[in-house]
Amino acid sequence: MIGRSTLFASILTLTAGISLVGAIASMSGNDNRRPRAAPPIEPPTPVLLAQANDRALPIGDRIGAVGLVEPSSQEMQIGTHASGKVAQVFVEPGASVKRDQPLFALDSQVAEAVLAQRRGDLAAAQARLALARARVPGLRAEVEAAQTAVDATRAEQDEGIDLVRAASGLNSGATITAREITRRQNYLRTAEANHKKARARLAIARANLSLLDETEGVGASIAVELAGLHQARQAVTRAEIDLEQRTVRAPADSSVLQVNLRPGEFAQAGALEQALMVLGRTEPMHVRIDIDEADIPRYSPGAVATGSVRGRAQHRLKLNFVRVEPLVVTKRALSGQKTERSDTRILQVVYEIEPGSPAVFIGQQIDIFIESEHEPDKDRNFVSYNHRKQ
Template sequence: MQIKYTLPLLAVAGFLFATYTAINSNNPTPIAEAITEPASAPFKAFIAGAGIIEAQSRNIAIGTPLPGIVKAIAVKVGDQVKADAPLFYLDDLDTLATLAIKRADLTKAKADVTIAKATFNDAKSLSDLAEAVTDRRAISAEELLKRRNAMLITKARLESALALVQQAEANLADTETTLSRLIVRAPVEGEVLQVNIRPGEFAPTGFLNTPLLLLGDLNQLHVRVDIDENDAWRFDKNSKAIAFLRGNRSFKVDLSLAYVEPYVVPKKSLTGDSNERVDTRVLQALYRFDRKQLPIYVGQQMDVFIEARDYSTNKDSENSQNDAKGPSS
């Protein structure tokens, strides 16, 4: 009897469980509450864009003209540096050894010039004595020719020695230039934003995803705004613009246009929104603002709203005028 009723009961229980699971799976997933309320546009018609803070001089990714092992770092994050100040040093032992060789070569070349000058002066004196003899019977034509040729040969050797001095000086200057290039210096006055290299590490040349060192002039900050290419035709350089600090919309600041980069580029700055388009191009406008009004850092994002002309009002006005005129006869 127990087996007779057990199987139907299990079947009913399985059906009820499946029904319960199906009903619960159809319930909408509750939407997670936003950590902070998003900023709202202060204009009736506007262009919205994501902005990212950067230095007035742009964020300068410092590279090295020569590859090598880093010997020492001269700065740390947050340091204020003057233009041409040393940032870090590359290993220079090989270059210093080469420099010593080039200096010795220059010293030898100058010594050879001294010898060549003395030899030339001796040959010239003998030639002058021979030329001063008025009685050609006192000296043979062959001897006179030898002395003339000897003077010309020593003169050519002197010129060659002088040329070798110039070559040695050029080689020395080349090595000194290489030595100076092993000291990476600041191209502009600014603040050190990042240091991503350590003593003993290898510093490569060329483009790097992570710069060796990041530098920027923070006396004035800019916000780089990405304007979708579909809204580029609505953008007006003279329009008002307001930026809200990402994460706290109570911090806002009026923007003034610094300049617009007229070349439309592929979008790179991502906001993280699930509905964000990434397969688009953007017009980049750079705005300046008073950094004292905001607790903000380079690389931080802002929500930017730019006032735009309300074209929908113009269309409604045109439609009403067409309706008032009626059909054309």
């Protein structure tokens, strides 16, 4: 029994040794290494910036930064003055538009009704003014009639004065009775009262005429009607402007970059977190470069710069200096790197992409390499430099 167990153990040991030798032989025969996989996106590579003597600059003499492609006009955030339902959208993303070309229109039924009402008010104001002016000939005739009545009553008054004077020279009872003297005195008093009444009517007629007469200045009533007419015209102009503003138009020749509204949706007036439309002039394109505050002393306005498209590092963008934004601001466009601080302040520099460079899109991030200065320029006034460039 013991001999059989020893034989079985020897057989297992021999079998294990043979399997081990076969495995080693198989591994040595298939020692073909797997090919290295290429990265899905080619990492950016430093660009050698040539100086005047065609020598490439060392890596330490370049400023590395991130640039954001933007329109040369910057992004124009399109909104609306009035809130309302979108009735029609006239453009699509990528379309080229001219200045004052309609972009979209809001529902205008209420604005059209208000305009019709204001035009009716204007017509009524014009009619009231015409009616007031039409009364002038009649009022002039009333003045003439009142003046005639004054003249007639003055004559009666003069007649009464003569009669009373004649009676006062006669002896009562001999040549004239007392009754006749009293009658003549009463006639004079009646004539005087009629004359005063006629003069009052003449004053009223002249006052009524002066309210509407425009021969010696604008009368008060005409001035009121003219003011009402002017107010009605202003109301019509305001209603026309409100109706016109229901159609939003392009502020300048540009391209439609983004459309964020559809017919039937409600468009909110005012500044929105997401603009209703985004426009921009894409010929040429600009790159807004964020230079870290630690690299600002090494930057000189107008320095040579070139860009590298992410994913195609071998494609270079030729850049021409445009301007420096003189205000250093807090960094907003973060790249997501762990070493990046959110409290970093940056200097923004704008370069123009030369025609013929590889195609890029608005909002695309590119890697920027800028030639730095060993000796910083003593003239660090970026504002005056931009002024000289203009």
